[in-house]
Amino acid sequence: MALALRIPPLRRLHTQRDTLVRERDAIQARLDLERVRCAGTEARTPFWFYNSAFDAIALMKKYQAADVPPKAGHLGNYLGVYTHIRFFPGILDCREGQVDAGLPLPANWHTDIVEWGAALRAVDLSGPVFTVMELGCGWGCWLNNTGAAARRAGKKVRLIGIEGEPVYVDFAREACATNGFQPDEVTIIHGVAASRKGAALFPTQTVEGASWGLEPVFGASEQQRREAAVSGSHVEVPMLPLSDLIPEGMSLDLLHMDIQGGEADFVRDCIATLNRSVAYLVIGTHSREIEGQLFHLLSGAGWIPEIERPCIFTLNGKECFTTVDGVQGWRNPALRP
Incomplete structure (x- = not known):
């Protein structure tokens, strides 16, 4: 979900088809790189290029599950987490009943070493109770993956998805139940995270699961809201301030955010709110300009890039355009010295 402050007219939003094409190309790029890896030339893939202050692959090995059984209708992964096809x-469609039991090196169909390592680093640094919030949680990808890793380490878990x-709210609830999390461990909230209250317009889909990079319109005008209601192109959803989602006294071991450019x-x-309540931050980035801004903002606030x-x-x-999102993992030394 995007949190840009400028409000574009609806006609300038990316169409679902354009978004799906970008996502398809990104996934195809990862699959192509897997084939390169299998051919013994993995050093050429860009997913091996990353900077890290810790051993990300060692963390992946540490939390790897043994003997993950296949599950009908699902694809299993190396952490023992299942995703419905x-x-x-x-x-x-062609992965039904399969298990990707090996480590996803350097990447699998939806992410790569850096995002795995960053998310598991937050698990590793947490105490006996692991609390994660995922903004734009989709099917609950990082709720389930980090929750499963924390549970295997003997920790209690609290999973919160926005x-x-x-x-996708229904998908996330289903995925958490499929992966063995109890109702009192999971909270999935329908809305979009923001810095203030209000209403956002969220694009509608004609095919469930067809697009995972939809961008809401924040603070839409009355005209935009009327146009959306007439065309059916968008639905209204609440804007949820982060300070309300993480009230005073609550802390997160991990905040994972993939909000499509905002x-x-x-x-x-x-x-x-981040300084006060978030111990570890994993961010999906969507441009080099945004990456530079994040380094300036978070480093200036005392956060440590890991x-x-x-x-x-x-x-x-x-022109140039982003084919695969970037990833940054940040530690808050105020909460994780």
Whole structure:
């Protein structure tokens, strides 16, 4: 979900088709790199290029599950987490009943070493109770993966997901139940995280699971709201201030955010809440400009960068565009000295 402060007219929003094409290309890039790895030339893949203050691969090995059994209708991973194939029509259709038991080195169908390492670093630094909040949680990817790792380490878990797409709210609840988390361990909230209260317009989908990079319109005008209601292109969802989602006295071991281009504005507007309540921050980045802004904002607030990979560009001779999101992992020394 995007938290840009400028409000574009609806006609300028990316169409679902354009978003799906970008996501398809990103997933195809990862699959192509897997084939390169299998051919013995993995050193050429950009997913091996990252900077880290800790051994990310060692952490992946530490939390790897043994003998993950196949599950009908699902794809299993090396942590023993299952994803229903219907969540990704046209992408996971051929993976039904399979298990990716080996470590995803350097990447698998949805992410790479850096994001695995950053998320598991937060688990590793946490105490006996691991609390994670995922902004734009989709099907609850990082709730389930970090929750499963923390549970295997003997920790109690609290999983909190914020999602603007109603269908994905249901997906996240289903995925958490499938992976053995109890109702009192899971909270999935329908809405979009923001720095202030209000209403946002969230794009509708014609096919469930067809797009995972939808961008809401924040603070839409009355005209935009009327246009959306007439066309059915968007639905209204509440804007949820981070300070309300993480009230005084509550702390998070991990805040995972993938908000489609609004991450720098969000961090700038919510830095006081982040400083007070978040021990570890994992951010999906969507441009080099945003990455630079995050380094300026978080370093200036005393946060420590522990792992990062810049976003991957595609050049077509006329312009450059992000093919694969970047990732940054930050530790808050005020809460994790």
